[in-house]
Amino acid sequence: MTGSGSEGAPQFRVGPDADPDRYVLGAAVGSGAEGILYRGSITTAAGVRLEVAIKMLQPRFLCRVDEWHARWMEQVELLR
Numbered sequence: 001m002t003g004s005g006s007e008g009a010p011q012f013r014v015g016p017d018a019d020p021d022r023y024v025l026g027a028a029v030g031s032g033a034e035g036i037l038y039r040g041s042i043t044t045a046a047g048v049r050l051e052v053a054i055k056m057l058q059p060r061f062l063c064r065v066d067e068w069h070a071r072w073m074e075q076v077e078l079l080r
Contacts, residue, residue, distance in 0.1 A: 014040075014054065023054055034058060034068065 015022030026039035040054040057068055 014056075023052065025054060029053075031058075034061065 012025040013021040013023060014025050023040045023042050026041065028036055028038050030037045035055045035057050038054040038056065040052045041049055042052055043049050055072065057065060061068060
C-alpha cells in the first residue's frame with residue numbers, strides 16, 4: 001500500500017504485483033472469516049472513475065493465498 005491524499009488525509013493504494021497502485025482504497029465496510037471488504041475506486045485510461053469493492057485476505061490466511069486466489073477468481077467471474 002502506498003498513500004498520500006490531496007487534502008492531508010492519507011490515500012492508500014493497492015493492487016496486484018504488476019500494478020500495485022491500481023486501486024484507491026477506501027473505508028472498510030465489513031469483514032468475515034476469509035477477508036475484509038473495502039470501498040475503493042479505479043480510474044480508467046479514459047479518465048472515468050469507477051467505484052469498486054476490494055476484498056483482502058485476512059492476514060492469518062496468507063500461507064494459503066494460492067488456494068484463496070482460485071476461489072476469489074470464481075467469485076469475480078460470478079460478480080461480473
